[in-house]
Amino acid sequence: MPYPLAGHTNSYHTYSFDEALAGIAGAGYKGVELSAVPGWTEHVDLDADPASVREKLEGYGLEAVSLSGHSDLTTRNGLAHGLKAVEWAAAYGLPVVNTAVGGHQSADENEAAFLGNIGELADAADAAGVVVALEIHGDIMASSDVTIPLIEKIGRDSVKVNYDTANVEFYSGDRATDDLPKITGQLAHVHLKDTTGGKGNWNFPAIGDGTVDFGRVLQILRDAGYSGPYSVEIEFQGEPWPSLEDVNAAMQRSYEQLSALGLD
Numbered sequence: 001m002p003y004p005l006a007g008h009t010n011s012y013h014t015y016s017f018d019e020a021l022a023g024i025a026g027a028g029y030k031g032v033e034l035s036a037v038p039g040w041t042e043h044v045d046l047d048a049d050p051a052s053v054r055e056k057l058e059g060y061g062l063e064a065v066s067l068s069g070h071s072d073l074t075t076r077n078g079l080a081h082g083l084k085a086v087e088w089a090a091a092y093g094l095p096v097v098n099t100a101v102g103g104h105q106s107a108d109e110n111e112a113a114f115l116g117n118i119g120e121l122a123d124a125a126d127a128a129g130v131v132v133a134l135e136i137h138g139d140i141m142a143s144s145d146v147t148i149p150l151i152e153k154i155g156r157d158s159v160k161v162n163y164d165t166a167n168v169e170f171y172s173g174d175r176a177t178d179d180l181p182k183i184t185g186q187l188a189h190v191h192l193k194d195t196t197g198g199k200g201n202w203n204f205p206a207i208g209d210g211t212v213d214f215g216r217v218l219q220i221l222r223d224a225g226y227s228g229p230y231s232v233e234i235e236f237q238g239e240p241w242p243s244l245e246d247v248n249a250a251m252q253r254s255y256e257q258l259s260a261l262g263l264d
Contacts, residue, residue: 006031008233014241017043027252033231050092065229066096074113090128100137125158133162133188143172144183160188166195173199184224204235207254
């Protein structure tokens with residue numbers, strides 16, 4: 001696999017960037033997905049020199065594989081953040097910026113407003129040599145059945161999908177193992193996230209503590225020839241976040257589960 005298995009710093013939502021990096025490295029990961037999500041997890045300052053972030057990561061023995069730059073792309077302010085995320089990722093040398101139609105928190109989204117903005121973001125991504133990966137999230141991208149027509153409507157090679165193995169069930173009720181085979185050709189990034197199951201049930205525990213069949217998920221992706229980044233995201237039951245010790249333990253259990261399935 002060309003990318004090391006990554007831990008997502010958003011798993012350390014209420015903790016510092018250094019605490020996140022230390023926990024991810026300590027759990028065994030060699031890769032990291034960086035989080036720059038305004039109003040949620042702001043570990044990376046997009047006005048900061050990418051070289052300083054690279055130096056920090058090297059100190060922990062970690063390689064960045066992607067940037068989470070979620071913002072509400074139905075708004076001009078959200079678009080501005082997306083453009084800055086693409087510019088920063090290109091300067092760092094990252095291939096993928098993950099985002100979502102309505103940002104981190106919005107689920108009720110305005111498709112027309114999004115389509116009015118995404119072309120500008122795609123233009124910037126084309127110029128920068130970066131792929132914008134729209135996450136399975138919210139109502140417009142709840143599952144493959146609604147996401148594929150949207151991606152086809154956008155019609156840009158620089159706009160692909162970040163498949164989230166738990167979000168698909170949370171937003172649509174469909175299981176990842178049933179939904180994923182439909183959309184493998186559109187993927188640029190995968191969030192490996194577990195769920196205890198059910199539409200609308202916000203409970204995203206350590207890998208192996210929920211109901212997602214990751215052995216089957218990985219086999220589907222391997223059979224399809226997927227070669228992009230994999231990132232582990234744990235969002236627990238939302239706020240208040242668990243203790244740092246518990247987050248570290250969950251990240252380590254997740255790494256061990258996925259390592260046993262051939263990821264490292």
